[in-house]
Amino acid sequence: MEPLVLLFLSSGLFLGWALGANDAANVFGTAVGTKMLKWRTAAIICAVFVILGALISGAGTSHTLGKLGSISAMPGAFMTALSAAIAVYSMTKSGLPVSTSQAIVGAIIGWNLFSSNPTDATTLSKILSTWIICPVLSAIIAVILYKTHRFLSKHIKLHMIMADAYTRLALILAGAFGAYSLGANNIANVVGVFIPAKPFPDIMIGTYLFSSTQQLFLLGGIAIAIGVFTYSKGVMMTVGDNLGRLTPITALITVISHSIVLFMFASRGLESWLAGNGLPTIPLVPVSSSQAVVGAVVGISILKGAAGIRWFVLRLIVTGWVATPLIAGVICFIGLFFLQNVFGLVVI
Amino acid sequence: MKPDFHLFRRTRALEQKIDSFFDKLSESSVFFRLAIRVYIKQGLNEEFNTRLQRVNKLESEADVLRREIEKQLYTNTLIPDSRGNVLELIERSDELLSSLEGPLWAFTIEKPDIPKEYRQGFRKLTNMVVKAVDEVGLSGRAFFRSPHDVPAYNHKVMLYEKEADVISTELKKAIFSSDLDLAHKLHLREFVENIDNVADLAEDIADRLAIFAIKRTV
Numbered sequence: 001m002e003p004l005v006l007l008f009l010s011s012g013l014f015l016g017w018a019l020g021a022n023d024a025a026n027v028f029g030t031a032v033g034t035k036m037l038k039w040r041t042a043a044i045i046c047a048v049f050v051i052l053g054a055l056i057s058g059a060g061t062s063h064t065l066g067k068l069g070s071i072s073a074m075p076g077a078f079m080t081a082l083s084a085a086i087a088v089y090s091m092t093k094s095g096l097p098v099s100t101s102q103a104i105v106g107a108i109i110g111w112n113l114f115s116s117n118p119t120d121a122t123t124l125s126k127i128l129s130t131w132i133i134c135p136v137l138s139a140i141i142a143v144i145l146y147k148t149h150r151f152l153s154k155h156i157k158l159h160m161i162m163a164d165a166y167t168r169l170a171l172i173l174a175g176a177f178g179a180y181s182l183g184a185n186n187i188a189n190v191v192g193v194f195i196p197a198k199p200f201p202d203i204m205i206g207t208y209l210f211s212s213t214q215q216l217f218l219l220g221g222i223a224i225a226i227g228v229f230t231y232s233k234g235v236m237m238t239v240g241d242n243l244g245r246l247t248p249i250t251a252l253i254t255v256i257s258h259s260i261v262l263f264m265f266a267s268r269g270l271e272s273w274l275a276g277n278g279l280p281t282i283p284l285v286p287v288s289s290s291q292a293v294v295g296a297v298v299g300i301s302i303l304k305g306a307a308g309i310r311w312f313v314l315r316l317i318v319t320g321w322v323a324t325p326l327i328a329g330v331i332c333f334i335g336l337f338f339l340q341n342v343f344g345l346v347v348i
Numbered sequence: 349m350k351p352d353f354h355l356f357r358r359t360r361a362l363e364q365k366i367d368s369f370f371d372k373l374s375e376s377s378v379f380f381r382l383a384i385r386v387y388i389k390q391g392l393n394e395e396f397n398t399r400l401q402r403v404n405k406l407e408s409e410a411d412v413l414r415r416e417i418e419k420q421l422y423t424n425t426l427i428p429d430s431r432g433n434v435l436e437l438i439e440r441s442d443e444l445l446s447s448l449e450g451p452l453w454a455f456t457i458e459k460p461d462i463p464k465e466y467r468q469g470f471r472k473l474t475n476m477v478v479k480a481v482d483e484v485g486l487s488g489r490a491f492f493r494s495p496h497d498v499p500a501y502n503h504k505v506m507l508y509e510k511e512a513d514v515i516s517t518e519l520k521k522a523i524f525s526s527d528l529d530l531a532h533k534l535h536l537r538e539f540v541e542n543i544d545n546v547a548d549l550a551e552d553i554a555d556r557l558a559i560f561a562i563k564r565t566v
Contacts, residue, residue, distance in 0.1 A: 035428040157493040160434070160564075161366065164427045165359040247429045304566065 005199045008074040009191075011082035012216075013223040016190035018088045019100045020050070020227020023186065025235040026258060026289040027178035030251030031171040032236040039233050045172060046179040046232075047225035053183025053266075054221035055214060060268045060284035062188035062195055062213070067123045069108040070196045075339050076115070076347035077193040080107045083332035084189070087324055098324050099288030102131065104189040106325025110332030115348040126283045131321065134261055134287040135295025142257040142296035143303050149249060167248050174252060178259035183221055185266035188286045190220035250300050257296035262289060291321065362420050365413050366492060369438065370485050372410040373445050377481040379403045380448040384474045384543070387455050388467045400452045407449050414442045433560040440556065441488055444481065444549045451542040460539050461532065469519040473543055476515055480508035480550040487557050491564070498561035505554040512547040516540050 028042035071077045084103035091098040105127055112119045158166070200212040246254065264270060265287045274281045294317055339345045383399035390396070417438055421431050454460075462470060487501035523536045 035425050154494075154496055159363045159366075160427060160430065160492045161359055161363045162356065165356050 005074065008078035009194060009199060009216075009219065011078045011085055012191050012194055012220065015081050015085035015088065015100065015104070016220045016223030017227035017230070018085055018092065019186055019190060020047075020224035020229075021231030022088070022092060022098065022227075022235055023100065023182055023289040024050075024179070024224075024228040024232040026293045027182055027255060028171075028175045029236040030246050030254050030293075031175060031248075034246060034248050034251050036168050036171055036248045036251065037175070039236060041172070042175060042236065043228050043232065045176050046228050049176045049179035050183035050224045050228070051218065051221035053180035053185075054187035054217045054224070055183075057180075057184035057266055057268070058187035058217045058220075059213070060271070061185055061266050061286040062192040064123060064127070064283065064285050065104065065108065065188045065192040066195060067120055068105065068127065069112045069117060069119065069193075071108070071111055071193050072196045073346045073348060074194070074197045074199060075343075075345035076111055076336065077197055079335040079339055079347060080104070080111050080193045080332055081190075083107045083110060083335050084328045086331050087328035091320060091324060091327070098320055099290055100186060100189045101286040101288045102321060102324040103328040104193070104286070106328035107332040108193065109325070110329035111336060111347075113329070114333050114336040117348075127285050130265060130283060130285045130287050131291065134265065135291045135298070137264070138257045138261045138292040138295030139299025139302070141260055142253050142299040145253045145256060146250070146300050146303055149253065164248070167252055171248070171252050171255065174255045174259055178255050178262070181259045181262035181266060182289055183224065185262040186286055186289065187217050187220050187224075190223060191216040192286075246297070250297075253300060254293055254296040257299070258289060258292040261292045261295075262287060288321075290317075358420075358424075362417065362426070363492075365417050365420075366438075367489070369410055369413045369417065369441070370489050372406045372413065373441055373485045373488075374482055376403050376406045376410075376445050376448045377478045377485070379406070380452065380481075380546075381474055381478045383452050384455070385471065388462060388470055392456065392459060396455070400449075400456060403449050403452055407445050410442055410445050414438050430560070430564065433556075433563065436556060437488060437491065437553070437560065440549075440553045441485075444484070444546070444553060447546050447549050448481070451539065451546070454539065454542060458535070460535050462536065462539075463526075463528070465526075466519060466523060466536065469515060469522065470540070470543070473512060473515045473519060473540065476508050476512040477543055477547040477550075480505050480512060480547040483508060484550040484553050484557070487554055491557055491561055495561040495564040498557055502554040502558050505550055509547040509551040512544055516544040 024043070024046045028037065028046055031037040032039050032042050069080075071080055081104070084100065084107040087103040087106070088098050088100055105124075109119055109124070111117070153163075194216055195213050198212045200215045202212055203210040203215070264282050265285050268284065271281050271284060294314070298314065336347045340347050379399045379402045383396050383403065386393065386396045386399060418435055421427065421434065425431075427434060483501050483504040487498050487505060490497040490501055519540050520537055523533050523540070526533070528536070
């Protein structure tokens with residue numbers, strides 16, 4: 001492998017690290033924040049399942065991102081991932097909520113504009129629609145789950161201590177599912193732009209072909225896992241306080257809703273099942289894990305009378321959603337200009 | 349039979365400790381009532397002492413349970429959102445249990461002379477107080493399993509507490525309008541108040557439980 005390949009990949013790995021640092025909190029933050037789970041337990045489960053999700057189910061969303069902009073030159077992919085990472089990192093540092101998915105989409109569009117490559121309007125509108133559908137769907141699922149919980153808790157007289165034990169177990173299972181879905185759905189953000197460039201040769205392990213794409217997924221998954229272990233603790237401890245205080249049950253419902261939504265937007269199996277039964281399919285698009293969590297929390301808050309929502313924080317989040325792709329796109333465009341004209345690299 | 353998964357064995361054990369704690373409270377109220385009935389009927393005797401020792405033993409056992417429950421809740425960081433409420437409930441219930449023991453010791457030490465005409469009043473007051481204690485015990489149990497049912501039990505606690513107040517006021521009026529000497533009157537009044545205080549404590553716990561239950565159901 002050329003050393004330059006690793007250098008170019010570093011931006012994607014940085015983005016993966018940032019994703020792990022931030023989005024692990026969406027999966028386990030509520031559980032750790034409400035002290036239902038220890039951070040170490042959460043981090044180990046999260047790391048393992050993120051990698052599994054990326055390896056097993058990461059292909060679907062990567063395909064969609066590829067359709068938005070197929071970046072075949074490594075320097076171009078490097079800049080695209082780097083600009084998304086810079087947008088994510090700088091916004092996180094400023095305390096603004098951020099979506100890796102939106103950052104990478106903004107960056108790819110920046111690359112499209114720079115390379116005069118037309119942006120596929122159908123794919124873009126499909127992606128943009130998910131930015132609205134994702135939190136709304138998450139809110140709807142959260143409301144259904146919350147109502148179901150209330151109904152069941154009235155009829156099943158479970159002792160509070162036993163309910164606490166079940167909730168802990170459920171938080172671990174839902175967190176594992178959430179981490180798997182995060183890996184499956186968001187790995188495209190991390191290494192998706194490098195797939196067309198095929199930076200690694202395919203490797204045969206016995207009869208199993210370990211393709212370049214899968215090697216990228218594994219590397220990206222490891223980068224996310226490192227982000228989880230090195231930086232997510234602080235984010236996890238505070239995530240519950242951002243929108244309002246969560247109880248362990250609302251934390252669980254939030255994680256389940258988030259995980260279901262991410263899984264729906266990543267699962268090829270579900271897509272083919274829906275298509276096979278003549279039902280409308282769900283686009284395989286990398287969606288924002290943060291938006292899914294915010295949607296779920298807002299859904300439950302509205303059900304409870306909307307008294308607990310901190311509207312100022314919500315406005316900040318929405319501002320972040322709009323600003324992220326714009327910032328990433330602009331950085332990408334300028335960065336590509338420098339790479340091409342100052343360093344003389346092929347970016348298109 | 350409930351399934352006993354190894355995974356939840358310690359949880360099940362803690363659940364049983366909490367149930368057992370409330371068992372101690374309801375058993376104590378039974379022996380409290382029996383002890384006072386014995387005293388009113390026969391004065392201090394072996395049977396009264398047996399009842400008193402029983403309440404004393406139950407109170408000690410409840411203390412041990414309270415410490416174990418508190419320790420387990422903290423060391424295992426269980427029920428993070430309700431832990432404070434549960435600890436307060438257990439501690440206040442323990443105080444209630446202790447308050448059942450206090451008047452019985454006072455009977456042993458001070459041996460009040462209860463004239464015949466007031467014995468029925470003391471009996472009625474004790475019955476009402478014990479009912480309030482029993483209902484608050486049920487309310488406490490409900491808080492853990494079905495918080496929606498707490499208001500129904502609390503309603504009865506309030507009812508019994510008010511009735512206990514009415515009975516104690518009537519009893520004190522009767523005592524102070526009698527020809528007994530003042531020291532005797534004051535002595536009897538103190539016992540009426542000691543017994544009535546138990547219902548007041550039960551009502552305080554019910555008030556707290558109402559808030560705790562709302563927090564669990566919203």
